[in-house]
Ligand code: SF4
């Protein structure tokens with residue numbers, strides 16, 4: 001199964017070392033099992049996230065480019081960025097420097113180095129859908145049937161369309177393809193690419209709770225029993241913020257939120273604690289069909 | 298700008314339509330937008346002409362945060378088109394914008410409104426305009442202070458810094474201890490080795506706050 005030659009650079013991003021550490025745990029476990037070698041960039045730094053591009057456009061470009069420059073220097077041609085926001089920052093800076101020589105020059109001055117700006121950037125959906133297509137099916141030891149998954153893309157994995165290699169920015173289906181490869185069912189629902197409020201999570205929690213509640217309620221209304229995400233901000237807003245929802249709306253019905261990599265990890269036979277699923281706020285209970293299957297195996 | 302007045306489409310041809318009305322007081326209020334300071338600044342930062350927007354309102358119709366904004370997103374574009382600098386820089390809409398790119402994806406004339414919002418926000422900082430959405434601006438400042446110090450965002454430090462600066466000491470206290478117990482908030486920051494480069498980047502890009510003159 002381990003295909004030789006699947007080596008990628010890895011840009012973890014800050015959240016994956018803290019509040020989203022289960023995202024990194026599950027990504028590394030799954031990649032290891034599928035024979036994908038992820039080499040962490042040595043001395044990577046924050047991409048600047050929302051706060052840099054929202055307030056200082058030159059700073060944002062330089063912070064993002066520093067990591068792509070390190071990748072170049074360390075011989076990593078392709079970078080996997082699991083956080084949707086990091087991913088978006090990297091591709092945006094890369095495109096701006098490609099389209100506007102003056103921006104590239106400015107960034108090079110700020111970094112005191114010249115950049116070739118050729119690093120390819122993959123998000124987790126790209127990694128499993130395109131780069132390692134077919135691996136999940138062949139490595140599957142557990143059929144995830146019984147799960148009715150609402151695939152939530154949010155904003156930054158599908159937009160802007162000119163920079164993203166997606167089937168359709170409004171109606172994508174790449175995540176659904178991956179989820180189906182684990183044996184889980186997918187539900188059709190309306191809020192797959194609606195925003196959860198993202199970086200306003202702390203400063204305008206009221207907005208984030210409203211937006212995230214709408215997303216969760218729509219998933220439930222369409223029969224989902226789990227929401228799948230591929231972004232640490234989406235996860236915080238949809239999982240952790242359900243505590244507030246519970247307080248504000250006594251009738252709130254809870255739904256667990258899994259990272260895409262955790263779902264893949266379960267289908268490859270890892271346990272919940274190996275994947276960090278026990279670190280979530282809303283408990284995930286495996287459906288009986290899957291549990292029985294494991295017992296027989 | 299490269300894209301403006303494509304095919305002459307954005308300008309009425311001479312002799313077309315009724316005769317130009319006599320100059321009125323509103324000509325003073327609405328100075329020629331394309332030449333206003335704010336329109337030029339926005340264009341320089343975003344590489345796009347603000348007159349690409351023809352005010353159809355599709356962006357605002359799909360904006361997830363529209364309900365919380367006093368000015369709709371396309372109204373802020375209109376302010377800039379009309380050269381109404383103060384109205385644009387004092388609007389809280391750019392601060393409330395979550396940068397979700399829904400508007401930029403859907404605009405029928407390819408105007409990147411999310412990028413426009415970034416530019417207006419940045420210009421207001423450069424001009425020292427204090428936004429009423431203080432929590433949002435304080436959060437961004439606290440976040441970037443962590444990155445400047447350590448090269449990475451350090452969540453525990455960020456939360457502490459933000460709370461001290463906004464005096465929202467009690468909000469979220471229920472989630473922080475739980476996060477530390479689960480190992481989700483690391484107690485110590487991860488520091489980047491080459492902090493010199495990071496410091497340099499910040500040093501060369503930080504806005505020197507000029508007062509609004
Ligand atoms: S969708 Fe585009 S053209 Fe229409 S109002 Fe918004 S920015 Fe302007």
Ligand code: SF4
Nearest residue numbers: 360394395397398400
């Ligand atoms: S990017 Fe901002 S203005 Fe545009 S739709 Fe999203 S929140 Fe609204």
